[in-house]
Amino acid sequence: MKFKAGTHPGLKKSVLDPQEQTTLHALETMGFREAKSLRTGKYFEMQLESADRKQAEAGIHAIGDKVRLPVAELRPVFDNVIPSVMERK
Secondary structure (H helix, E strand, C coil), X not given: CEEEEEECCXXXXXXXXXXXXXXXXXXXXXXXXXXXXXXXXXXXXXXXXXXXXHHHHHHHHHHHHHHCCCCCECCCCCCCCEECCCCCC
């Protein structure tokens, strides 16, 4: 059975990201002075084949731990592991 899950792993609060500061400054110069903070990130979406949902969740979490930067990023939380629609051939 195919499963799909997505997550937005974010940076730890202790990590200063220059992209965040640059984007926030750009927003302020464009007149969006109400923007006081900004966090950027990335998005992971995985699809895998597994016997059941429990096994799929374990595999997705193991993969998530390997693709993140452990010093800078929070552990990804895949809270929406769903059966995937079969791809059309």
